[in-house]
Amino acid sequence: MRYLVLAVALLTLPSSFAYAGEPTEQLKQRIDEIIRVVDASSKSRPGQHRGDVRRIAETIFDYPETARRALGPHWAQRTPAEQKEFVDLFADLLDRAYLSKVDQYQGEKVRYTNEAVDGDQATVKTMIVTPRGAEVPVEYRMHRANSRWLVYDVIIEGVSLVSNYRQQFNKIIQTESYPALIAKLRNKQAEPAASGR
Numbered sequence: 001m002r003y004l005v006l007a008v009a010l011l012t013l014p015s016s017f018a019y020a021g022e023p024t025e026q027l028k029q030r031i032d033e034i035i036r037v038v039d040a041s042s043k044s045r046p047g048q049h050r051g052d053v054r055r056i057a058e059t060i061f062d063y064p065e066t067a068r069r070a071l072g073p074h075w076a077q078r079t080p081a082e083q084k085e086f087v088d089l090f091a092d093l094l095d096r097a098y099l100s101k102v103d104q105y106q107g108e109k110v111r112y113t114n115e116a117v118d119g120d121q122a123t124v125k126t127m128i129v130t131p132r133g134a135e136v137p138v139e140y141r142m143h144r145a146n147s148r149w150l151v152y153d154v155i156i157e158g159v160s161l162v163s164n165y166r167q168q169f170n171k172i173i174q175t176e177s178y179p180a181l182i183a184k185l186r187n188k189q190a191e192p193a194a195s196g197r
Helices: 002-012 022-044 050-057 063-077 080-097 099-104 161-175 178-190
Strands: 015-017 109-118 121-129 135-145 148-156
Touching: 022 050, 022 109, 022 121, 022 135, 022 148, 063 080, 063 148, 063 161, 080 178, 148 161, 161 178
Parallel strands: 015 109
Antiparallel strands: 109 121, 121 135, 135 148
16 A cells, blocks of 8 residues: 555656656656646645646546446446446545645656556656655556546556456455445545545
C-alpha cells in the first residue's frame, strides 16, 4: 500500500526528464499542472486542493479501462449499467485510497527514465527518489484514446495496481458474490471522504 500511495503521489512531485516522447510529455504536463494546484492551494487554501487534483487525475487516468481490467473476466458478465456503476465506485475507491495522500509529499523527486511505444500502447518508466536517496521504480502503462495518452495501470516495484485489485475483487466474487463486492465498494463510498470532495 505504501508504494501505491507513492505512485499516485508521484503525480504531485517535481520531475526531471531522461527521455521525453509524446506519452511522457503528456504525463509530465498533467503532473506540472497538479504541482501548480498544490503549490497555489498550500498558500491560499491549504488542504483544499484534493478535488482539483482529482479533476486533473481524471485527465491522466482512464478510469473505465482501469476498472475493466481490475474486474477481469467478471466485466463481460455485467450489464452496461452495472459496468458504469462499477467504474464510478472504483474511481472513488482510487480517489480515497491514493489521491487523498498528496498532502504526504516529503520531498521525493521523480526521474523519467524510459519510454517504449508500440502502436497505441506505451510504457513510461520513472524512478521515485526519496530524500534519503532510496529509489522506487514506478512504471505507467498507457494507451492512446482519442488522440490522448491515458494511464490504465501503475506498476510499483513489479506489483501492478490492476492485478492487485483484480485478485482482491476476484476473491470476493468467488467466495461471496458480485453483489457483495458492490456492497463493500458502496460501504467504502459511504465512509467520510478523506479527499475533501
